[in-house]
Amino acid sequence: MLFLFVFILQNIYSCFASIPNFQEGDIVFQTSNSAQSTVIHLATHSTVSHCGIVFKENSEWYVLEAVQPVKNTLWENWVKKGKGEKYFVKRLKSTKNLTPEKLQAMKQFGQQLIGKDYDMGFNWSNERLYCSELVWKIYQQAIGVELCALKQLKNFDLSAPQVVAEMKKRYGNKIPYEEKVVAPVDIFNSKLLESVE
Numbered sequence: 366m367l368f369l370f371v372f373i374l375q376n377i378y379s380c381f382a383s384i385p386n387f388q389e390g391d392i393v394f395q396t397s398n399s400a401q402s403t404v405i406h407l408a409t410h411s412t413v414s415h416c417g418i419v420f421k422e423n424s425e426w427y428v429l430e431a432v433q434p435v436k437n438t439l440w441e442n443w444v445k446k447g448k449g450e451k452y453f454v455k456r457l458k459s460t461k462n463l464t465p466e467k468l469q470a471m472k473q474f475g476q477q478l479i480g481k482d483y484d485m486g487f488n489w490s491n492e493r494l495y496c497s498e499l500v501w502k503i504y505q506q507a508i509g510v511e512l513c514a515l516k517q518l519k520n521f522d523l524s525a526p527q528v529v530a531e532m533k534k535r536y537g538n539k540i541p542y543e544e545k546v547v548a549p550v551d552i553f554n555s556k557l558l559e560s561v562e
Contacts, residue, residue: 384426384440385454385561386561386562387419387421387426387454387561388419388456388463389419389420389421389463389468389472390418390419390420390456390457390463390468390471391418391419391454391455391456391561392416392417392418392419392454392455392456392500392552392558393416393417393418393419393428393443393452393453393454393455394413394415394416394452394453394454394455394549394552394553395413395414395415395416395443395444395446395447395448395451395452395453396412396413396414396415396447396448396449396451397414397415397446397447397448398446398447398448399414399415401414401531402414402415402448403527404527404528404531405548405549407522407525407527407528408521408522408523408525408528408548409521409522409548409549409550409551410522410550411548411549411550411553413453413549413550413553414549415430415446415447415496415549416430416496416497416500416549416552416553417429417430417431417438417443417496417499417500418430418471418475418499418500418503419440419454420437420468420471420472420475422437425439425440426439426440427439427440428440428443429475429479429499429503430443430496430499431478431481431483431484431494431495431496431498431499432483432496433482433483434479434480434481434482434483435478435479435480435481435482435483435494435499436479436480437479453553453560454560454561455552455553455555455558455559455560455561456558456559456561457510457557457558457559458557458558458559459557462508462510463508467507467508470507470508471503471504471507471508473507474503474506474507475499475503475507478491478494478499478503481493481494482494483495484498485535486535486536486541487518487544487546488541488544489515489544489545489546496549497547497548497549497551497552498547500512500552501513501515501547501552510557512552512555512557512558513547513551513552513554513555513557514551515545515546515547516545516546516547516548516551517542517543517544517545517546518540518541518542518543518544518546519542519543520546521546521548
């Protein structure tokens with residue numbers, strides 16, 4: 366009986382210990398197990414290939430992410446989707462930008478985007494969204510914080526054979542080199558963010 370009690374306590378502790386010291390609005394990053402993760406790695410020279418924003422709802426932590434479709438994913442399930450279940454957490458250095466009112470604005474804006482399709486073409490519109498675009502736009506359009514400068518598709522390394530093949534598959538001969546783009550690693554390296562242990 367005592368063994369069973371200790372086992373239950375250990376599992377409860379493990380469950381809580383697996384949840385970082387989150388604040389709403391934190392940005393989480395991982396190396397995705399998706400098929401396009403390798404292409405993102407080659408084009409951006411970073412292993413960080415997916416990101417989302419953490420919010421709390423009814424005592425549960427969720428990650429608002431752009432997959433197919435944009436949705437809220439329970440934290441524990443989000444972690445399991447990453448390579449080796451490893452992740453990074455980053456937070457705005459200036460907490461004045463994350464007042465309860467601003468967090469609510471971020472949540473409301475994010476909720477309006479739920480259900481939108483994933484953007485395989487990485488176009489800069491709100492019709493479809495990819496992960497780092499979702500994060501960048503929630504911060505910029507909801508509370509006026511630009512996490513990093515935008516780039517153009519041509520600014521990334523598009524030379525690897527896997528990248529060339531994927532670009533051909535998605536765009537044919539009409540590659541939108543001038544399209545505005547933000548990669549997960551661009552947000553990860555933002556000078557406005559700090560790492561959360």
